[in-house]
Amino acid sequence: MAHDPVSGTPDARPPRVLGVFAHPDDETVCAGGTLAKYASAGAEVSVVSLTRGGAGQIRDAAVATRATLCAVREGELDAAGKELGLTTVRCLDHPDGGLHRIDPGVLFELAAELLDEFDPDVVITFGPDGFSSHPDHVAVGAAVTAACFARRETSPVRLFHCHLPRSRMLLRDRLAGWVVELTTRFKGTKDFVRALSVFSRETTALGYAADFVSVEWFPAGSYLVEQGEEATSMYFLLSGEVEIRREGEDGQVRVVDRSGPGEFIGEAGIATGRPRNAHVVALDDVTSLTFLASEPITVDRHRDEPGPLLTRALASGDLIDARVSACIDVTDFVGAKIRATAAHRSQYPIDPAMFPESILREMFGVEYFVQVLPERELDTSLLREGSSARGE
Numbered sequence: 001m002a003h004d005p006v007s008g009t010p011d012a013r014p015p016r017v018l019g020v021f022a023h024p025d026d027e028t029v030c031a032g033g034t035l036a037k038y039a040s041a042g043a044e045v046s047v048v049s050l051t052r053g054g055a056g057q058i059r060d061a062a063v064a065t066r067a068t069l070c071a072v073r074e075g076e077l078d079a080a081g082k083e084l085g086l087t088t089v090r091c092l093d094h095p096d097g098g099l100h101r102i103d104p105g106v107l108f109e110l111a112a113e114l115l116d117e118f119d120p121d122v123v124i125t126f127g128p129d130g131f132s133s134h135p136d137h138v139a140v141g142a143a144v145t146a147a148c149f150a151r152r153e154t155s156p157v158r159l160f161h162c163h164l165p166r167s168r169m170l171l172r173d174r175l176a177g178w179v180v181e182l183t184t185r186f187k188g189t190k191d192f193v194r195a196l197s198v199f200s201r202e203t204t205a206l207g208y209a210a211d212f213v214s215v216e217w218f219p220a221g222s223y224l225v226e227q228g229e230e231a232t233s234m235y236f237l238l239s240g241e242v243e244i245r246r247e248g249e250d251g252q253v254r255v256v257d258r259s260g261p262g263e264f265i266g267e268a269g270i271a272t273g274r275p276r277n278a279h280v281v282a283l284d285d286v287t288s289l290t291f292l293a294s295e296p297i298t299v300d301r302h303r304d305e306p307g308p309l310l311t312r313a314l315a316s317g318d319l320i321d322a323r324v325s326a327c328i329d330v331t332d333f334v335g336a337k338i339r340a341t342a343a344h345r346s347q348y349p350i351d352p353a354m355f356p357e358s359i360l361r362e363m364f365g366v367e368y369f370v371q372v373l374p375e376r377e378l379d380t381s382l383l384r385e386g387s388s389a390r391g392e
Helices: 027-040 070-083 103-120 135-150 169-179 189-208 266-272 331-343 357-364
Strands: 016-021 043-050 090-092 122-125 158-163 213-219 224-226 233-239 244-245 253-261 279-280 286-292 311-313 319-321 326-329 366-373
Touching: 016 103, 016 244, 016 357, 027 043, 027 122, 027 326, 027 331, 027 366, 043 135, 070 090, 070 331, 103 135, 122 135, 122 253, 135 366, 169 189, 169 233, 169 286, 169 357, 189 213, 189 233, 189 286, 213 311, 213 319, 213 357, 253 331, 319 366, 331 357
Parallel strands: 016 043, 016 122, 043 090, 122 158
Antiparallel strands: 158 366, 213 286, 224 279, 233 286, 244 253, 244 279, 311 319, 326 366
């Protein structure tokens, strides 16, 4: 669905968009590009988080402690809101990890109060899947949805549920291509090592990329790669050193290079599709972030056995829920989304400038939503208007 320009409401005020989520950072991960796009076009865009995120992980020990995390995450939401151009951000103080245990009636009343206060034209929240299956997300989405339905007759809104697609893009391939094209050998800093570890595992877990990413350990003397084998995985060294050994036709093995933390291994084979051109052997105990092309078998039916009647495939190969009705092009706002993500530093200790813009645009350039309200009227014919039975 094409992006509709912000034109204001009949009473001449700017349109109002309200996002209601469970935790600080949900707004950015789920709909950051869309929120930034409408804010840039003149809408009044507000976000409310029902918790202060006190049960979240602390991925940067220099930023917060368990005692300070709530205050830190509240400040991070404020900083992210500035990056996205939001009009208002607010954190409520309900228990993180406990929203699904609150009486649904209480959450419903809370959601109704927020709708009365902000009087939005558009509401964005979670669908029944909670975007990532988090029980807090599910509880918030259910309460906000019920409150929107309750006011259909008096103050109707356009209600959208955030949707998480299953991308077919392989981060492994994009990173390999990027590294191979560099004119100098890539060696990431300690901050890049940490950032790539968080970024790759989060984006693949959420479905923005189709890789299986894991941390592997190789004892000293073991092979990471054997010359001549098919290139299916790529390695990013986190600790330890490896030796690159090339075996000639005469059977002699010669050392040609060494690599250590912050360097990629195996990118040439991935980028070219050719067999490995050298052995890679661990000189000491090595840990690596490993990117594989496909995910191991899992019992998670939602990820591996999408019902053919409930999903649709896009031209890119990505899978989306068949009910998705809005595809928002946020390519020009990916930078704002990534900066807002980095503002949530306790959760995402990344530098927005670390990653190639082309990869970020491909991963985050579109956001999907399911329109819930207003409900579509039922068709009264199986044929298109004005068509004949033969010509439809």
